[in-house]
Amino acid sequence: MVNRPTDQSSNLPIKLAILGAGNMGQRLAKAFEALSHVSIHYVYSRTLAQAERLASVYGAKPVKETAPIFADPEVDAVAICLPTFTRLESMSPAVASQKHIFCEKPLALNQAMADEIRSLLDGYSRTVMVGQVLRFFWEYVRLRERVLAGDIGRVGTVRLSRCVGYPGADSWFADPEKSGGVILDLLIHDLDFLRWAFGEVEQVYAKALTQSHLGTHDYALLNFRLESGALAHIEGSWAHPVGSFHQTVEICGSVGMLHYDNLTSQNLRVVSTAEQEAGPSSRISLPEADPSNDPYVAEARHFIECIRKESKPHIPVEESLRSCELAFRCIESARRGIPLQVSR
Amino acid sequence: MTTRLAIVSLEHVHAAHYLTCLRSLPGIEVVAVAESDQRRVSVHASLLEGLTVVSDYHELLRPGAIDAILICSANSRHKQQVLDFARAKIPILCEKPIATKCVDAREMLAICEANEVPLGICFPVRWSEPLRQAKRLVEQGDLGQVLAVKATNHGTMPGDWFVDPQLSGGGAVMDHTVHVVDALRWFFEAEFTQVFAYAATRLHPIPVEDVGLLTLEMSNEVFVTLDTRCSRPNRSFPIWGDVMLEIIGTRGVISLDLFPWTLNYYSESAGKLLADARDGDLSLRMLENFVGMIEGRAKLSATGLDGLRALEVVEAAYRSIATQQVVQL
Numbered sequence: 052m053v054n055r056p057t058d059q060s061s062n063l064p065i066k067l068a069i070l071g072a073g074n075m076g077q078r079l080a081k082a083f084e085a086l087s088h089v090s091i092h093y094v095y096s097r098t099l100a101q102a103e104r105l106a107s108v109y110g111a112k113p114v115k116e117t118a119p120i121f122a123d124p125e126v127d128a129v130a131i132c133l134p135t136f137t138r139l140e141s142m143s144p145a146v147a148s149q150k151h152i153f154c155e156k157p158l159a160l161n162q163a164m165a166d167e168i169r170s171l172l173d174g175y176s177r178t179v180m181v182g183q184v185l186r187f188f189w190e191y192v193r194l195r196e197r198v199l200a201g202d203i204g205r206v207g208t209v210r211l212s213r214c215v216g217y218p219g220a221d222s223w224f225a226d227p228e229k230s231g232g233v234i235l236d237l238l239i240h241d242l243d244f245l246r247w248a249f250g251e252v253e254q255v256y257a258k259a260l261t262q263s264h265l266g267t268h269d270y271a272l273l274n275f276r277l278e279s280g281a282l283a284h285i286e287g288s289w290a291h292p293v294g295s296f297h298q299t300v301e302i303c304g305s306v307g308m309l310h311y312d313n314l315t316s317q318n319l320r321v322v323s324t325a326e327q328e329a330g331p332s333s334r335i336s337l338p339e340a341d342p343s344n345d346p347y348v349a350e351a352r353h354f355i356e357c358i359r360k361e362s363k364p365h366i367p368v369e370e371s372l373r374s375c376e377l378a379f380r381c382i383e384s385a386r387r388g389i390p391l392q393v394s395r
Numbered sequence: 396m397t398t399r400l401a402i403v404s405l406e407h408v409h410a411a412h413y414l415t416c417l418r419s420l421p422g423i424e425v426v427a428v429a430e431s432d433q434r435r436v437s438v439h440a441s442l443l444e445g446l447t448v449v450s451d452y453h454e455l456l457r458p459g460a461i462d463a464i465l466i467c468s469a470n471s472r473h474k475q476q477v478l479d480f481a482r483a484k485i486p487i488l489c490e491k492p493i494a495t496k497c498v499d500a501r502e503m504l505a506i507c508e509a510n511e512v513p514l515g516i517c518f519p520v521r522w523s524e525p526l527r528q529a530k531r532l533v534e535q536g537d538l539g540q541v542l543a544v545k546a547t548n549h550g551t552m553p554g555d556w557f558v559d560p561q562l563s564g565g566g567a568v569m570d571h572t573v574h575v576v577d578a579l580r581w582f583f584e585a586e587f588t589q590v591f592a593y594a595a596t597r598l599h600p601i602p603v604e605d606v607g608l609l610t611l612e613m614s615n616e617v618f619v620t621l622d623t624r625c626s627r628p629n630r631s632f633p634i635w636g637d638v639m640l641e642i643i644g645t646r647g648v649i650s651l652d653l654f655p656w657t658l659n660y661y662s663e664s665a666g667k668l669l670a671d672a673r674d675g676d677l678s679l680r681m682l683e684n685f686v687g688m689i690e691g692r693a694k695l696s697a698t699g700l701d702g703l704r705a706l707e708v709v710e711a712a713y714r715s716i717a718t719q720q721v722v723q724l
Contacts, residue, residue: 205597207598207605207626208606208622208626210622254719256591256593256610258543258620260542260543264542267645268645270542270543270643272545272620274608274610275593276595280595280597281595282595282606282607282608290643290648292647292648303598303606303624303626303628304598305597306628307628307631308631308632388721389721390591390721
């Protein structure tokens, strides 16, 4: 992942606008700021006070409308960290004003939006990258490399798990019509990793609390048969303690087994006794990262490099859309209570 | 008065452990083992010292020979053996699964009932102290409303008759499902209502499935996934496998590892890490319950009916695997 280009383009200054000053806006602003010759010019938030708070950290200009950002020719790129249901409101003007686009996951809320984004970005020549950050986690990259190298032989089963706390009843995450619930918003990471490392899914059977426990809990258990014939199981929880973050992987093959658990392999552990900072997104937990190996910095760096070198990101937009579409099938299986084929 | 117990066959891997446990229990004496395979007899020679070994279990059926029988033969032999001992009016404890087909299990229950012979099934997981503690916590409301359970029962590939469908009735789904199914029926005092399952042979060149994934629903509206497979690498994995349960409630989550890796033993002679698990000896408490029942001071915990209920889930799982449909129980 670490790339040290020597050509002059590596110093090309990039001016960035952060759209959204919530949890991911804050996280990505920090990640982009860590890169040389990248500066944050604007921070947009619907709530000006929140935009001001984040903008002041980076000497950026806080705005509560996006129009000035898209109208400013100085701005090279936008990082969209806004709620999923508003994707098109920022994506369309970003395309119209020819900005490079970094968009937080999940890329689309539903099939209609996925189709619209697909046609919006069809033939778009600027850099577009989706923050499928799991593809920049050292552990997941290595797991995939071992699988593809055949180190564990023929894969029999894959178990992926991701457990965090409930985002809060007041948050837009709590409304599956806006966030897609735990399957789309949280498990998009693991669904994307599943496809990336093990190929396409043939069939899914899913159970979820998304509809039955609206506003209090969400939890999903997804079972898959992959086109390769391997079986997969994915757990996603918004029913664990607020502030906790647990991700695990277990892959069994004919000549070996791989296992990863972030709680037993941390080399940086931060425990705070301070009062939780109040705010609309303070309930969202993100993994602590070793600064030398921060996946958010790695994805930000990759995006910036793609702009400078005019190269395609490792994660094509179509890949992200396909992972979203897999999530939609899972949601539908859980809702209808039947196994569903996943169409190619 | 001492109960004289015999064991039919050392075929099942649990038999040797049960024999050791039984020897430590007061009020019971293991008097004989029936084993037709001389190779098994010689493998377990030291364990069998001082015991009468008969090659044909029918010898144990003669009146007055024994007071109780523990059946540890291959799954498909359970039926005939249970019928024979039931007709001889000898109380029976039978290894899980009760049989390979529900129709056989129902006949076994009927014959035991007609002969007024108690039939117990070896479901040691019920006797896990951490599981009992979790049951208490759930019952006193510490977890709020239980919503879902994520369960696993993994093992290494057992080989031998376990992978012969004629003797075992199936692979990972047959061998592993019943433990967790019984534990959850007991835990929630609820029944399974629905099964959807995937299975495949992916890891070993064997004629039965070695991986299985079950999605279940219970009468208390809890949904469950159960990952049942022989996926632990036989040569390099530090331990035989696992039974794990994660119980998701509205007020919290309980994670249960029934056989935690208590000690890590980096063994030069084995050339790998070996783990010592702490299990609190579930089998011992299960056998104690059976002996207590014979002595008239305890109620049999897991009965033939529990064995049948668990097998019904297995049969439904195989039906779902064959049809790729959700099967109602």
